[in-house]
Amino acid sequence: MGKTLKKNKVTAVRQACKCIHSGNCVLKHPTVFESKEKPWIKIEDSSTEKIIDTAKKCPSRAST
Ligand code: SF4
8 A cells, every 4th residue: 555645535545666657747747746755745735636637647557
């Protein structure tokens, strides 16, 4: 199980072991996904819709 963060009705999970470092999430939503910081996902800095949209575009399903 990876890192789990919750906001409203959304639960964001990142499983670092699945990440293939395509950079899609960081490029699409740099205020929320910051690969060089911890926590890696700043869920409070984004809308629910943007978090869902970005997670859906993760090619390895590391972010769901
Ligand atoms: S989009 Fe998914 S695979 Fe790509 S860097 Fe982000 S978490 Fe990793």
